Amino acid sequence: MSQLKTVIPTDTWFNTTWQDYLEILEPIEGEKGKSYYYKGKSRLEMSPLGNDHGRDHLIIIIAVSLFASLRGIPINGTDNCTYRKTGTHQMQPDVSYYIGDKANIIPWGTSIVDLDVYPPPDLVIEVANTSLADDKGEKRLLYEDLNIQEYWIVDVQNLEIIAFKIVDGGSKRITDSQVLPGLAMSLLEETLQRTRHNDQSQVINGFLSQLR
Template sequence: MTSLLTKFQTDTWVTANWEEFQQLISEPEFQKAKFYYHNGQLRIEMVPISNDHSLDHTIVIVAVNLYGMVKEIAMNGRNTCSFRKPGIQECQPDASYYIGENADIVPWGTSVINLETYPPPDLVIEVANTSLADDMGGKRLLYEDLQVKEYWIVDVKNVRIIAFAIADGGSRRITQSQVLTSLEIAVLEEALRRSRQMNQSQVCAWLMAEFQK
């Protein structure tokens, strides 16, 4: 296993077969890492430990959950869950949601979500502090191929959310969510801006007021 470990760098896409990918996932050194596999390449991301990344991660998850609660939208969210097409693809996004009729489709007790058994999540979110180029590039192509319905990138440094609707093997920029009906991406960006000056309880109170209008 040691020779296999030295073969692969972290935070970049590296050519590998599925067997090598599966061996690395089980390696204790990478127990807290995130893994991606697409088109015969793997990417290992060490879990971010920065304050800024974790704060924006929390705000976006809370905002989505608040919106679902206020608008009575059925949903189930996941934090760094594994989605897998065995032998083909795998991803572990920062956050993901099954929404509407799919909210309860994956039963309790499921470990890795097998995409040959269950549909892909409706919404996938990646929080980018140092990984923006890849989130816009390689991961975007991965999520297009997985046919998720919507993909958001939280750009921590520039305090923005880049949102895409995915359909027909491609993606396009959107300013209003399609899976969370009528949710304006600009409202979420304003929440991120406010979080630079307010604590999260204050930001959530503002969000609640906005969502109840």
Template sequence: MSNLQIKLPTDTWVPATWNEYLQIIENPGYEKAKGYYYNGKMRIEMPPVGNDHSRDHSIVIYAVHLFASIKDIDLNGNDNCTYRKTGYDDAQPDASFYIGKNADVIPWGTSIIHLDNYPAPDLVIEVANTSLADDKGDKRLLYEELGVGEYWIIDVKNVQVLAFAVENGGSRKISQSQVLPGLAISLLQDAFRRTREMNHSKVGAWLLSQFQQ
């Protein structure tokens, strides 16, 4: 594992020590990779991602920001940000948000967000095109351990949104967001279905009309 010339398998969990994981993720050859570490294993995800994944990624970020703005909910969002519990856990979710009283808790100038010093994000989102089983499995367990408030999985192929409230070290499926009160998960799912038939500007206009009701 210490020989970085060895080509590592990607998009799968590989046994590794914490130091081995850091060696890999900090290597210039993996500069654009997403890294995860959980339960003595690491997962490296390499770009590029395809059109379907990136479109759903784009619209879910837009929807969250739009809803928060209309409902006057304080919020700051992060795109592919690293969250770390040194020696134990590391994650780079597709999108994540600090909401309400936590909106401004991370100061400018912060690179990696060390959860030894800062709270976990209130909402974490993974967009699953080829990674659905893992997003529902080990990544869900990882986010439970990190203590996020809520976890969404965007199932690209089946056009579904799976939402979980995280509490007491576990998670349960929900139909209404708890960190964005008043947001029905079914409405988000409807928005994703519409993206298969119309462009994002039209879906955005529809979301605006729905959120203003």
């Protein structure tokens, strides 16, 4: 790590080699935070996530999983899972899902998902409280490069779901999920809005009543 400063910057992209990036990760593994690597740059997000981020994070996981279950769509999701294409890419999204015939493609016991061996997840979700600009910018480019099928950004402050489908290395805004047919972003936004005035049991009951 000869060229790295003693104090590692967080919540910003900075130039590093792949090897330096791996060395940076060693002493902070197990701490609360996430890391990304793309085109010779690293990003470490070590700041506390807080109540607002955490609650929206949880309600989105519950809503997506319930929708898939009720619609009979095979799905397996992960929370802050690490995906790596050695030497070029690493991502650690808030939430990610393998869907349909790929639901069980990652074997049990896998730690870091090797993207040189396995396909990327079908759906990636970032929950943005203070990271919105980056989630719409550099991370979006990273996910385009990895050919993620669908990418959602949960805008905590504005109660909005910014969703993209990714095709041929580019992304386009969508209002209805392509990987979870029948799930409208407006339904998820209404669910988020209810969290500001109701407990989670009431929120989920409202979500389920709309699905039925």
